Amino acid sequence: GLGLVVDWEGHFVNKFLDDHHAFSPVLAFPDSLEVPWTGTSKGGTKTLKKIIARRDPIDDFQGKVDVKGIPNKRGIVNFEIAYDNSYHTDPQPPSGVEFKNVSQATSYTVPLLPKEGQTFTIWVRVKDAFDNILVDRTHVTFDSTPPLAQEPHAKLNTPVPGVDFSSKFDLLATDDESGIAFVDWAFTRQNGTVIYNKTIPAERTTRQICDENLNNCRCTKTNECFWSNQTLVFSNCNMMVEKQSLATETITVTADVTNRAGNVVTKTIKQADLMQLNGTEQYYPPQNIRVTSSSASSVTLTWNFPPSCFSRQKLWAEVEGTGTRRLVHKDAEQADLTGLQPGTEYTVYMITEYDGGETSDKAAFVITTADSDTTGTL
Numbered sequence: 001g002l003g004l005v006v007d008w009e010g011h012f013v014n015k016f017l018d019d020h021h022a023f024s025p026v027l028a029f030p031d032s033l034e035v036p037w038t039g040t041s042k043g044g045t046k047t048l049k050k051i052i053a054r055r056d057p058i059d060d061f062q063g064k065v066d067v068k069g070i071p072n073k074r075g076i077v078n079f080e081i082a083y084d085n086s087y088h089t090d091p092q093p094p095s096g097v098e099f100k101n102v103s104q105a106t107s108y109t110v111p112l113l114p115k116e117g118q119t120f121t122i123w124v125r126v127k128d129a130f131d132n133i134l135v136d137r138t139h140v141t142f143d144s145t146p147p148l149a150q151e152p153h154a155k156l157n158t159p160v161p162g163v164d165f166s167s168k169f170d171l172l173a174t175d176d177e178s179g180i181a182f183v184d185w186a187f188t189r190q191n192g193t194v195i196y197n198k199t200i201p202a203e204r205t206t207r208q209i210c211d212e213n214l215n216n217c218r219c220t221k222t223n224e225c226f227w228s229n230q231t232l233v234f235s236n237c238n239m240m241v242e243k244q245s246l247a248t249e250t251i252t253v254t255a256d257v258t259n260r261a262g263n264v265v266t267k268t269i270k271q272a273d274l275m276q277l278n279g280t281e282q283y284y285p286p287q288n289i290r291v292t293s294s295s296a297s298s299v300t301l302t303w304n305f306p307p308s309c310f311s312r313q314k315l316w317a318e319v320e321g322t323g324t325r326r327l328v329h330k331d332a333e334q335a336d337l338t339g340l341q342p343g344t345e346y347t348v349y350m351i352t353e354y355d356g357g358e359t360s361d362k363a364a365f366v367i368t369t370a371d372s373d374t375t376g377t378l
Contacts, residue, residue, distance in 0.1 A: 003110060003112060006109075006124070007106065008136075011124075012076050012136070013076070014074065014075030017072075017128060017129075018074045023072045023077070077128055078101070078104065078126065078127045079105060079124060080101050080126075081102055081122065081123065081124050082097050082100065082123045083097070085112070087119040087121060087221050091123075091135055099123070115142065116142060116145070117141070117143065117176075118142050119140065119221045120141075120142075121137060122137065122138050122139070123136070124136055141178050141222060143177035144261070145263060147173050147175040147180055147257045147265050148175065149172065150171065150173075151171075151267050152169040152171045152253055152255050152269050153169065163235055164235055164279065165279030165309065166234070166236070167235075167277065168231055169232045171267065172228050173265075174226075174228050175260075177259070178260040178261040180226050180230065180257065181258045181260045181262075182200060182201045182202055183199070183200050183256065184197070184198075184254075184255070184256040185199075185232050186253075187238060189241065189251060189252075195238070195240075195241070200231075203227040203230060204224070204225060204226055205225050205226070206225060207219055236277040236280055236309065237280075237309035239251050239271065239274055239277060239280070242356070246280055247275055252270055253268060254268045279307070280309060283308070283310065283354050283359065284360055285351055285352050285363035286303035286363055287305075287363065288304045289303045290303070291367055292334070294368075294370050296343070296371060297338060297339065297342065297369065298339075298369070299340065299346075299367045300336050301334065301365070301367070303333055303334075303350060304333065311355050313330060313353050313354060315327070315332065316350070318362075319346050319347075320348070321347075322346070342369055344369050345368045346366070346369075347366050350363040
C-alpha cells in the first residue's frame with residue numbers, strides 16, 4: 001500500500017556523548033602471563049608466573065551505564081514517532097495523537113492515503129540514557145501538480161545598481177500547495193547554443209508581510225510565503241553575440257519554474273533586435289584620463305576603463321603632431337609619454353581595440369609639459 005518513508009538518520013545527536021563515545025563498551029583486559037622472573041625464598045630459587053584476571057574488581061557493572069556499553073545511535077538510545085493528517089504548529093502532538101516506539105530504528109514508513117494538497121505533520125521524539133528528551137517536527141504536503149506561471153515580461157535597459165548594462169525579466173508564478181522552490185533561466189541562440197543560465201531561488205517573505213500584500217504574495221498551508229513575482233536581473237552582455245549577428249539573432253528565454261514538490265512548468269519568450277540593448281554595440285575608450293606627474297620632456301597619464309561587453313585586445317596612446325602612436329598593455333591604467341618638448345601643449349588620444357578588430361572612438365586629452373627648469377606632480 002501507500003506509505004511515506006520518514007528518515008532521520010544522523011539528524012539527532014547528543015554531541016557530548018557521541019564525541020566522547022560515552023555509551024561504547026569498555027574492552028576487558030585480555031588474559032596474559034607476567035614475564036617470568038627469578039626470586040629467592042626459603043625453599044631456594046624459584047621461577048614465578050602470575051596470571052592477570054580478566055575481570056578487574058574495579059570495573060563498573062552497576063547503573064544504567066557500565067563497561068558493557070549501551071546500544072545507541074549517536075548518543076540516542078530510543079526513538080518514537082507520531083503523525084497526523086493535518087497541519088500543526090505545536091511542537092508536541094495534539095491530544096489523541098500518540099507516539100509509537102520504534103526502538104533504535106532511524107526510519108519508519110507511515111501508512112498514508114494522501115489527497116492532493118493534503119499536509120501531514122510528523123513528530124519524532126528521542127531520548128538518551130539519562131532521560132534527556134527532544135522532539136522535532138516536520139510537515140509533508142502532497143502535490144502532484146505543476147506551478148501556475150505566466151510568460152516572462154521583459155524590462156530591457158532597466159538600471160540596477162551594481163549590474164552593468166542591466167535588464168530584467170519579471171515572471172509571475174504561484175503554487176498554493178507546496179510553494180515555488182526556484183526558477184531555472186536560460187538564454188539559447190537559434191543554433192541551440194546556451195549562452196547564459198542561472199538558477200534563482202524563489203523570493204520568500206513572512207506571513208505578516210504577505211497578509212499586507214495579498215495581490216503580490218501567496219502562502220501555503222504550512223505558512224511558507226512567496227512573492228508572486230520572480231525576477232531575473234542580468235547584464236545585457238549575457239545576450240551578447242558577434243557584432244554581425246546582432247541584427248538577425250533571436251534569443252529564446254526559457255524559465256523552468258519548479259515547486260517544492262519537484263513539479264515543473266516551462267515558459268518561454270523570444271528576444272529579437274539585440275541592437276536595442278545597451279552595451280551590445282558600444283566600444284568605449286578609456287575614461288577619466290588625468291595627469292599624475294609631468295616634467296619638461298615627459299608626462300605620466302592615468303585612466304580608468306568603463307564597463308564593456310567586449311574583451312579588450314589592444315590599447316593605443318597617440319600624441320598629436322609627433323607621429324607617436326604607442327602600444328600600451330591592454331590592461332594597463334598608466335603610461336609614461338616621453339621625448340616631449342618643454343613648455344609645450346599636446347593633444348593625446350587614447351584608443352581601445354576590442355574583439356574582431358573593432359576600435360573605440362578616440363578619447364582626447366590635452367597635456368602641457370613643464371618648463372625646462374620645472375618638475376610637477378599633481
